[in-house]
Amino acid sequence: MFLLLSALMSTSASGFSDQIIQQGAVGEDVIELQARLKHVGYYTGEVDGIFGWGTYWAVRNFQYEFGMEVDGLVGPDMKARLERVSTYDPGKYKNRGQNAGHSMSTPSGYSANDIQLMANAVYGEARGEPYEGQVAVASVILNRVESAAFPNSISGVIFEPRAFTAVADGQIWLEPNERAREAVIDALNGWDPTGEAIYYFNPNTATSDWIWSRPQIKRIGKHIFCY
Amino acid sequence: MKKWIIPILITALLAVSFWGFNQYREKQAVLVQAENNYQRAFHELTYYIDLLNEKIGSALAMNSRASLSPQLAEIWKVTSEARADVGQLPLSLLPFNKTEEFLFDIGDFAYNAAVKDMDQEPLSEEEVKRLEQLFKQSKEIKTNLREVQNVVLNDHLRWMDVELQLATNEPGDNTIIDGFKTVESTVDGYDDSIVENDLDDEFSYITGEEVSEERAKEIGAKWLGDEEDLTVTSSKKGAKLHTFTVSFHQEDSGGYMDVSKKGGHILNLMKTRDIGEPELSLYQGGEKAAAYLEDLKFDNVEIVESSQFQRVGVYRFVYKKDEVRYYTDAIQVKVALDDGEMLGLTALEYMKNHGEDGMEAPAIDREEAKSMVNGNVEILEEHMAVINDEQGEKVLCYEFIGRRGDQTYRIFINADDGQEEKVEMMKRVEEQFTSSS
16 A cells, blocks of 8 residues: 555655654644654544654554664654655645644643643732742642642632632733743643742731741742742 | 702712612622632531541441441542532631641541452551541541531621631631631641651752852852852751752843752752744754753663653653663753753752662563553553652552553553552643634
């Protein structure tokens, strides 16, 4: 079947860049890779421009069938073979993967909606803070989800009454900017500038005596972070 | 002329009064609704604590697995309902953590006891002791909460007032607040007996000479830029691990680095700036990340995961020794794909777990381990790995990555006893529902 295909189809113009494509990548190259693999029947998923596990297994299968080294990396050799046996019509996949290089991939275990909700909370709480101060607020939310003394979900933690002032006064519903979203993704990927804090407060406005009694870890921007 | 004014004024007055009254009514309706939500959560909570006490009590008298297992499962369920109610009350500004942790502990205990193999003995002596203690404790909490409830009902206390009081620290009727404080101190009294995972030696692998603030700045300067732009702050007294934070803040960029006071190890690094169009592929970014880690003297690490987020690549490295991946000793690196600069590093997990203690040789062989995997999963990749089990202990495992249908799984089989330690469903691509951003 592949012989037939390659005999019938003249090689289509290649859009592949010179770069090695690997698992986790996003963008035009991945769209072309998926479309070509799909064309020859190795890939059955959606052409979405995100090199996930489905694409990874498809690449490995292809490498195995064509007697190449099976490593899941798409280098020049693999691209050349793929171009020989498949066609690619860029027009067909023009609007896939949200314009080149900007596909959304999300840290494992979290949905785009979780990220949106957290970005709202971070923006409402800390939009005037330095970047690490915003990551820190996102970290506190995640540390609370992990903690036995708090609800087990992101939304449960954010909407706990009186937990966040931005929730109480409605500022959480301001439209977050890109930076707040980046801060959330960094926190979800494991960055925690706070040293595992589960509380923070602004020393200029905090009225609760109890919050002052918590062991303090460090100060970032206007906030003091504590256990 | 004059005769027009009076009817107009009267009409205006009526209109305003009507509008004002409507506003007032609407506001009242919203307030009542909010209050009712609080009331429901509170009364439900007291009910669940009652129920919990009763269920634990009857569990103590049970002797067969057939009745004990479902009972423990029931206890687990009730604790989770009770915790959900706590989460809906405005208690965040009140010390109520111990009670929440207590609920979590009961749930945890009940769950573990419910799912364990009870062929030999329904509950061990130790577990019975623990259960008795939980029974006593839940009874005290129950009594305290019932008292508060009684006052709330008789005096028509409103949670909205409590909320206001907590937020402003204003004096007022403190019955509810005091009641909850009593509950909290009840639990606190038992604190020592509750198994606490208080790991004092959490950072025992972080060693070395104390470094000075100046030295921390020097370390930071290598990655963050000119020393004169950097400020150094020290962590506060309460920190479990003492650090210096070196940071810089400019109009369109910024960054910081956490350096341990002990040994001057880099724990965290983060920089932010506008990132241009990607020039590097995710693969090339990974090569850069590996080079940075080599430079930082993290030897024998290997990339296990790479992901591209917009214009950055994020890479997870783990320590590798004798072909075993130590997932416990993980480092993450973030690289800008425009010029390959390292924008982030977090080595805290690595520093916490990385010791010289090796793992024992596997007791079962690969084929045996493979036979423990669900037959419907087609195994496509295999490794040896060290992960943390549910108790947080390091265990040596066979790691299998495989597929069932179009879903990919990562399965860890304990190399010592063949137990299925962990089955992870690997993420499929996240669907986008909106076109925002």
